[in-house]
Amino acid sequence: MDTATLPDVPLPDGYRLRTLTESDRRAVVDLDLWAFPSGVALDDAVRHPFPLGWDRTIGVEADGFDGLAALHGSYPFREFGVPGGTLATGGLTWVGVHPQHRRRGLLTAMMDCHLARCRRRGEPLSALFAAEAPIYGRFGYGRAADDVRLTIARGAVLRDVAGAGEHRVRIEHASRAQHGDLVERVHRAAGKRPAGVDGINRPGWCERETEELQAHFWDDPPAHRGGRESRRIAVVERGGEPRGYALFRRKLDWEAFGPRGSTVVVEAVALDAAAARALWGVLIDFDLTTETAVFILPVDDTVTQLLADPRAAQPRVVDNVWVRLVDVPSALAGRQYSTDLDVTLAVTDSRIPRNAGTYRLRARAFGEATCDRVADRADLSLDVRELGAAFLGGTSLMSLAAAGLVTEHTPGVLAAAATAFGWPVRPVCSWIW
Numbered sequence: 111m112d113t114a115t116l117p118d119v120p121l122p123d124g125y126r127l128r129t130l131t132e133s134d135r136r137a138v139v140d141l142d143l144w145a146f147p148s149g150v151a152l153d154d155a156v157r158h159p160f161p162l163g164w165d166r167t168i169g170v171e172a173d174g175f176d177g178l179a180a181l182h183g184s185y186p187f188r189e190f191g192v193p194g195g196t197l198a199t200g201g202l203t204w205v206g207v208h209p210q211h212r213r214r215g216l217l218t219a220m221m222d223c224h225l226a227r228c229r230r231r232g233e234p235l236s237a238l239f240a241a242e243a244p245i246y247g248r249f250g251y252g253r254a255a256d257d258v259r260l261t262i263a264r265g266a267v268l269r270d271v272a273g274a275g276e277h278r279v280r281i282e283h284a285s286r287a288q289h290g291d292l293v294e295r296v297h298r299a300a301g302k303r304p305a306g307v308d309g310i311n312r313p314g315w316c317e318r319e320t321e322e323l324q325a326h327f328w329d330d331p332p333a334h335r336g337g338r339e340s341r342r343i344a345v346v347e348r349g350g351e352p353r354g355y356a357l358f359r360r361k362l363d364w365e366a367f368g369p370r371g372s373t374v375v376v377e378a379v380a381l382d383a384a385a386a387r388a389l390w391g392v393l394i395d396f397d398l399t400t401e402t403a404v405f406i407l408p409v410d411d412t413v414t415q416l417l418a419d420p421r422a423a424q425p426r427v428v429d430n431v432w433v434r435l436v437d438v439p440s441a442l443a444g445r446q447y448s449t450d451l452d453v454t455l456a457v458t459d460s461r462i463p464r465n466a467g468t469y470r471l472r473a474r475a476f477g478e479a480t481c482d483r484v485a486d487r488a489d490l491s492l493d494v495r496e497l498g499a500a501f502l503g504g505t506s507l508m509s510l511a512a513a514g515l516v517t518e519h520t521p522g523v524l525a526a527a528a529t530a531f532g533w534p535v536r537p538v539c540s541w542i543w
């Protein structure tokens with residue numbers, strides 16, 4: 111399969127797509143700074159590790175315009191978490207259009223290019239984090255996961271967990287050399303068995319799979335610290351084995367009545383309840399601080415159950431990953447379902463017409479699934495966007511139907527399908543790419 115040639119997608123007059131190379135790095139970073147304004151100087155920004163592979167970084171050039179008019183890239187996630195397994199997924203990122211060229215259809219052209227290339231590469235899914243939430247629904251992406259952000263007062267009471275006291279906590283400067291392997295190992299294990307039950311993974315979980323992403327993740331330039339300290343890590347160990355970690359930064363502010371520092375937790379992962387209790391006991395009790403802000407957590411994270419007063423943590427729920435089915439039958443057959451299922455779905459898809467059609471989806475609870483195109487009358491009808499929203503098991507088909515976005519043609523099938531599409535563990539991706 112030819113994956114190098116760019117697909118022939120319609121572009122506005124005077125624009126063309128081009129695969130970029132290392133020699134375009136400065137232009138790429140410059141365009142990114144145009145799209146995402148920042149106080150970081152271009153000369154500084156180009157020195158930092160570049161997270162994309164060049165074979166997946168596509169620019170748009172314009173007649174008579176120096177530099178790039180637009181840009182997008184994608185990460186090759188080979189093991190993006192879906193209910194009961196993983197699927198190859200194109201992780202769309204670095205989408206940007208120079209302000210001079212916006213609203214002429216360049217994003218639309220880049221989306222057609224990205225989706226065509228995902229399909230050629232055999233990636234049945236694409237996923238992304240949306241800079242602005244209204245952008246991607248029109249391209250068939252559904253809001254597939256939410257995360258919760260907490261602000262926990264220092265010393266908030268946590269429920270006891272047997273065995274928590276048997277952990278040792280190391281608190282250190284975080285570095286790839288010292289902690290890279292540990293973080294990857296614990297992070298991967300947490301996605302595979304988040305509730306400690308075999309086969310019940312966390313959908314949406316994915317690793318920083320490439321060398322470029324790892325280098326970028328561990329880079330810690332002062333300009334990205336927001337006035338906070340360099341990145342630190344707390345590692346909880348039991349019997350000498352790491353059982354959890356948190357990456358965090360503190361900041362000390364002095365006020366008239368004394369210190370009012372805070373801690374920001376960037377990623378916190380624990381392999382069981384005792385490790386979580388040991389970890390959070392440290393994170394919410396740093397000296398000279400009054401609160402700990404937690405950036406991204408699964409909405410069902412252990413700490414939400416351990417807090418004696420969950421309201422005091424001021425939970426805010428925000429959209430996390432958005433998912434797009436690039437190849438409907440492969441994607442639907444590529445996940446598991448929570449109950450036995452036999453349903454016929456009529457799917458519309460205005461951007462990838464070959465996806466549109468009626469499919470019979472059959473599955474055994476927590477087992478194999480098959481999905482075949484049929485000519486039958488459908489039990490349910492919905493757009494590919496809603497299928498994306500429901501795909502990770504975090505958005506109920508029932509709630510989509512209540513909003514008029516899924517239609518039931520066979521009475522009783524909606525409730526059964528909504529239950530089957532759900533998953534015991536809520537989806538999330540623990541880091542923004």
Ligand SMILES: CC(=O)SCCNC(=O)CCNC(=O)[C@H](O)C(C)(C)COP(=O)(O)OP(=O)(O)OC[C@H]1O[C@@H](n2cnc3c(N)ncnc32)[C@H](O)[C@@H]1OP(=O)(O)O
Nearest residue numbers: 145203204205206207212213214215216217218238241244
């Ligand atoms: C996965 C990621 O990387 S998320 C990062 C996205 N990038 C950014 O937010 C950086 C700043 N913004 C930009 O670079 C650009 O404005 C983009 C990429 C958001 C849009 O690019 P454009 O080339 O202007 O989009 P394009 O002209 O193809 O618009 C397509 C449609 O989307 C709509 N649209 C575009 N941007 C937005 C937005 N921010 N909010 C709502 N609708 C939008 C357009 O109005 C248009 O609608 P229509 O089809 O009904 O006419």
